[in-house]
Every structure is written in structure tokens, then in C-alpha cells.
Amino acid sequence: MKVIKIEKSQWAEGLEKARQSMRLIGPVAEKGYHSFQELAPGQAPDLDFQNSRLSPKGLAFPQSEVMLTYTMDKNDPECGIMKEADKDYGPRAVIGIRPCDAKALALVKMNFDTDEYKDPYWLNLYNATTFVGLACDAPCATCFCTTAGSGPFDEQGLDVLLVDQPEHYLAKALTDKGTQWLQAAGFTAETDGAAAIDKAKSAAQARITAKIETEHLRGADTMALYNADFWEDVAFACINCGTCTFTCPTCWCFDIQDETSRGQGVRMRNWDSCMFPIFTVHTTGHNPRDTKIHRVRQRFMHKLKYFVDKYDQGIMCVGCGRCVNQCPVNIDIRRASALMNRVGQDARCAVQEG
Amino acid sequence: MTMAAHSTQSTPSREELVDNPYLPYPVRIDDITVESEDRSLKTFKFVFLNPDDEAKFAAYKAGQFAELSIAGVGEIPIGIASSPVEKGFIKFTVNKAGVVTSHLHNMQVGDIMGVRGPLGNWYPWETLEGKNVLIVGGGFAFTTLRSSIIYMLDPANRPKFKDITVVYGARSPGMLLYKDELIEWEKRDDLNMHITVDGTDDPDWKYNVGFVPPITEQKAPQGDPDSYAIVCGPPIMIKFTQPVLEKLGYDHDHIILSLENRMKCGIGMCGRCGIGRELVCKDGPVFTLNQINQTPREY
């Protein structure tokens, strides 16, 4: 695989060059935290960060997004007929996304890109984007990516992987899209950086000591996990806010709402959360998940069992640690997974389902 | 209220997906029938504004549903009550309950709205060929069962099935759906029809009186490897029908249920209707009891 050496002195100039053909998005510090924002001309991404407070999932899945538009004007022959919303799917590059978050997008893609249906909003944004990832040299104490199917140098979902060196970046072009981005930026100096990258990768991986236990989940009996006796203990502290799901890079649930104003209407989607009681409430008032034990169990079972069984691609978690760090009552997915994993050791399903 | 700048024209760019599964087909309300004495149930007949849309929708199978879409109000998933063998229109029987259905009940013939679908899976017609079929329905959940009966009774299809038995009940005679058709089916000799009501003070009522489960126990044929039961109704009816069918000898993988759950997207994306790893909207709504037994009953 091609490795390109980018001198840091050339970095800003290269970004400006790339900007000629695409919009640039990168981490920006604001009020002490980083978030992914569009970069203005001349503005460089702030790569001196561990990770953004909110995950960058909003790049393909905005928290609130207009899907369809319509007029409510009764005199208009098109009244009440839904139209595609006007969208800008022009090319863009995200600079500095962390490998765990890019892997998360690859997991979420399995939900939005299926044989039967394609979600045009998510996929059009995803396809319009070149993901230029920044390998993680200084992971957080709560990062457990290496046991969650990802890693500080994970290449899944990335087009380019940047590895930070004192005077330069080593850029690994992982896809054609990535090669094109490097060319557009004028970063063309090939180098033999494989050894340096491997060395940095090993060092970074060794720094990650937090773990999630998952090895027995796949074979565990679903109903034995569901009926396990620890859920009251795991769920007790939960206040049913949506922080874990909103900050999670792999949570994709959404709500669809119509809003109208002055004769014009939109159909929009908003992030939703299985932590909210109204998420599942029927019109009759019946709520199949009417206690927080149901809801907390749903979140962990979805991530650590249902998803595992449905796709056979590991857990629906990349180990970014955001939910662990931001849960106001310190409910920890690693603890829940360890408890579930223990059940999986004892209660294996009779026949492994496909 | 978010009112992002929007126009009615879009500007497609490279690699963009064109098929949008969230975009409803525009339809016109062609006819509205009040089905029940309390006016809580109405059947809406829709015709497509665009013949291409009709052609795309026409391949539906009995048991599927669609999202009925009203601009400015929202969408609601409803089982398709018309049958694929009925051409030129689609029909839905809607119970007035929430925001969207209440709004729909106030709409008039000629009004324009939208339909998205067909969605979900269907009763397993390939498996049911050459088999005895028992249909057990209760209340306003009879809609996709009506679609199924019309489908099976179509002259081209009837020879494909062995005995067909239908048990259908409602609270009172006035709450039974599709009364004209029920009476007509009652007279046929290629269908064993058992109509029942929970109770009635009509002295001329000539059908059964009693809840669906005991009437099923009395009237339905024994289960065997060549027999399948399709059950659709309120949760309480399903709960008490299950042991009856077991007693009659129907295997759990020969008992077919259609589930209802809170839905939004209808295409397996939004995550709302999940029960275990199954999404009721896309992997269902039709499941065998065997499948449901391996899944948390969160519906």
C-alpha cells in the first residue's frame, strides 16, 4: 500500500489546494471541547485532541434533517404531495476523524444500506465524503477499541489514514477515493513509511488497557441473557436520558416528524433513543418496554447480542468510551458486557443460529 | 419550527441515489366506507395519481402493510385490506385512534394524500399451497385476513389450497368488518366460515355467539402436518387462541401470527419496532409462533 509523506510545513497549503474541489470538515475546539465542523478557507483542523465530545455520526446522520417538503396551500395543485428536499451532496472530506468513529460509520452502514432498501440521506452524505482518519497515539483511559473490533490504527471505513510524526504525517492511501484526495491536495511524495507506521501502531495498541469482554456473546442463548437476574442492578441508576445513545457513534435510531409553518411543510427525521419511554409506546397506550429495566436491557442487548446475531460482524460498539464518560450516573457498558458474557459462558444456545 | 430553506426542485449530483423509500406515492381518496356501528372503523379506497406508482405497488402480497402518509400530520402503518387480485385501487380499513388516523377519518373523498409500500413480509403463500388453511381473526385486525381470503378464493388460486376455514369474531354484529362479504362467504361451499360475536341482543342473529378462542376450539379442524393456522387479532385474543391451537394439534411453526408494534420508517431503518434481532416492519410483521418464542415479547 502506498504511503505518502506530508511535511507539516506543507499541510495547510495542501488543504487549501484540496478545498478547490471539495468542502473540508474537521475538528474545531469550542468552549473547551472538540466538534466536527466545516472549515472556513484558511482554517486548519485542530488535530491536537483526543476525540470529539459528540461522535461525528452527524456527518452522515444529522441530529435533525429535512427529508421531504410539501406545500399546504389548498390552491396549489401539488398541495399535500411530498417532494424530495433540496440537498447538497457535493464532495467533502473529513479530516482527522478517529479510526473508531470511522469504523462506527462502517457498522452503521449495514443498517442504512441493505439489499431491500437504501437510505438515500445517509448514503448520499456518506458517499460524498472522503474520510481522512487520524491514527490515535494517545488514547483515553476509557478507550477499549482494541477489544471492540476496532483499534487506534483501524483502517475500516477510512479512505486515508494519517499517522502523526514529529515533523510530518505519514499518509496511507486506503482507497481510490483516498488516493484522489491526496492528489487533490498535492501530497504525492511516496515514502517507505510502513515500518514507522507499524511501530507507532504497536505502541498505541499497547497503551490501550481497558477491555470489553465479548467472546461468549455470540454463542449465548438470547432468552437466557434477556432473563438474566442482573438487569435490575445494571439499570437501577439509569435516569432514562438519551446521553449514551446520542453520543454513541453506532446508535442510529430516529423519529420521523412533520412540521408546518405558514403553508409550507417538511417531513424531518430526528435522532431518537431507545432510552426514552415514548420510543415504543403504542397508540393504545400499551408500552412493550414500559420500565427502565426493559429499556436499559434493550440498549445493551441490541449492541451486544441482537446486532451480533443479525450481522455476525461483532458488537455494535467500537470502544470509543463516550457513553462511559458521559453517562451522568456512570452506567458502564464494559460492566454490562462482562455480566452478559458470563451468562454466555453457561447458557449457550442449543443450535447456533445463522 | 425548523423551516430550512427548501424549494420544490432538487439538484442531483454524482452517485446520488434516486429511489427514495421514504417518498410516498400520491393517491386520491376514491371512496370511504363506514364499517362499524360506532364509526370508529372506516375503509379508505385509494387510487394512484400516477399509473407508474400503481404498477410498482401492484406486486404486493396478502399480509403486507403500507404507510399511509398525510402531509403536515404524519404516517401510520396499516395492513393492506385489498387483495392483489383486485386491480385499480388499494384499500385500507383504519381504526380511529391516534393523531394520523383521527385526521384521516376527517378527510373526504377526492382528498390527496400519500401511500408508501408495500412493506414487510407476507403470509407464506408458497408454503401454504397444497395445505389446509385455518384463519382466525378478531376485531379490526381482520384486514390482511380479508386480503388473504379474497386472494385464496380467486378462481385462479382456489385450487392451490385444500380446506379453508375462517373463524372471525367481533364484539357485536355492528363491529364486524366487511359484512356483505362475510355473508357471501358464509354461503360458499369452498370455505368454512364461522362468524361470531362476543354478545348480541339481536334475536335474528343466526351465527355464533362467543369469544374467538372457544369458537375456534369447537369449529376449527384438527391440526396436522398439512395444516396451517393464521392468527391476527388483539393481544388478548392471540393469548387465548394459542393454547386452543396447540390442543388442536397445530405445531408452533404451523401457527402464523402477524404482529403490531410502534413503527416509523417501515423499512427497517429507524430501529423502533425491534423485538430481539427482528424488526417487525421488515423481518415481519408475519412470524411463526416458533420464531416469536425465541424472541423477547416486546410488542
Add this chain to the structure above:
Amino acid sequence: MSTYTDTMRETARRLLQECKVELVIGFRRGSRPMMNEPCLVRKPEDADQLVWDSNCGINLANYLTNRKEKIGIFAKGCDSRNIVTHILENKVQRDQLTVIGVPCLGMIDKRKIAAATEGEILEVTENGDTITVKTAAGEKQFAKAEVMQQNCSVCTHRNPVIHDEMIADPVPEQTDVDPYADVAAIDAMDLEERWAYFDDLLDPCIRCYACRNACPLCYCPTCFVDESKPQWVGKGQDAMDVRTFHFLRAYHCAGRCTDCGACERACPVGINMRLLTKKLNKDCKELYDWEAGLSLDKRPALDSYQANDPENFIK
């Protein structure tokens, strides 16, 4: 305060052994620095997981809502005031509860510590008034007063207002503080400035509702933001909808809020929405001489009518 832990474990064990309560609600050690997890102890042998330190800022009254068991609950000053409010509002009965009072010297604000620390925080320990923060680069010490939650630093009800047992002797109450200095500062802004201030304050909101859900007062079966018939407020990220949520939530807490700080503490994006509830607390104090949750014998300000109630704000 970390010295309370042993006494707490003994108390919980005894109450459970003597079957005075079916469960005890307290805190156990969290998995992150400066985080403890509310927990429920049902068996005497599990009482050893209970802990207490300056990271117990979550209001435990929130976990009492509509419970029917006989419950032992640890309560610092603000928790006890919310327990009083819960009893007044019939969300729990007094005779269900064994309130174990915890005199409080204030909770530390993890965001203040994070902002004053370079690099990731690996461990935080406390020894009396000294907070020691460990990072990869070394250790740093803070006086607790520097890094306390703002509501705690102006708190005038540190001791529980009701209790059946006490974990320790009462601590001195603070008397020389102005609880409403921050509200006065906003009151002093001109309209434009104030608009910009609130605009900026609420801008990061992601509508996860952690503030609402951490609040013991927010127990409506269906919150107004979740109602669909009628729908009071849009569900997107429109600034007007976000403001509507925060302002209406604050008004629903008028005369009930104890300024426990659970809302601000829970917010994942660090919004100080307490400013809104505090303004209403200040009004209640000035108009009705009312502070929430101080007595089981007095009806709340907005729950009672006096002939001499001020009405000059009705225009």
C-alpha cells in the same frame, strides 16, 4: 465526608437485617474518576458496596418516585428537601421512608477540575479539603472550594431538613453567601445582551433530556415535550423549540426546585440550565418568602393562596 462510608455501610446493614427497610438507596464506587453510581442494596451482605465522597451529586430523591417498598435512603441537604417535596406531592409516603441524613460539605464539579487540568484525568482522591488530581503528567492539588459545584458553594441547607438517623453531626450552615448573585448578573444585562447570553447558553443542547430526567421534580408520566395530542413543541433542533423546552421545564419547577444541581451535573454538553430555575427560586423567595422542601407542614408557594399575595407582576 469520605469518612462517612463505614458508618453508612453499618447503618444500611442494620436496617436491612432488622427488616426496617426492604432496600437502601445509596451510591457505589463508579468506574470513572469523580463518578459514583446510584445503587440499590437489598441484602445486608451487599451493603459493603456503598460509598460516600464528594462525587455523590446525583439527587437520590429521583429514585423514590412512585416506589411502594419500605426504603432506606441516604439524603444530603438537597436530597432531603426533594424528599419533602416528593412527600408533599404524593410521590412517596413519609412512613415508607427511613431517611438517613448525610451532612454535606459540597460536591465537586468534574468539569471545573477538567478545565483546570492539562491532559486526561486518571484518578481523583480527596482528603478533607484537598482534592488531588492524577494525570499522566503527575499530580495536582486543589482546595475543594475552588472546584466545588457552584450550587454547593452558595448552598444554605447543607444539613438534611428531615431525617430518621444521622450519619454524623450536622455541619455548620453557610450564612455569608449570596445564592442569587449569578441571577442578579443576568438581571443587570440589557435585553440584547441577555438574549445573546441565553442563545449562547442553550446552543449546545442536544435534547437528550438528561437535565429533565436527572431532576426529581420531573416525574410526569408524559412530559409536555413528548405529548402528541396536542403537540406543544417541535422535536427538531430549531432554537425556538430548544428554548421552549428549557423555559417550560424551568417553569414547571417553579417553587419546587431545591437547586440541587443534578440537572447541570447530568448535562453531557455542560449547559448551566440552573440559571433558569434559580431565577424562579429567587422570585419565590422575594415574592412569597418561599424556599422549596424545607417543611412537611407548609404548602408550596404555587399551591396555596394568601389574600396578601403580591400581584403587581400581573399586567
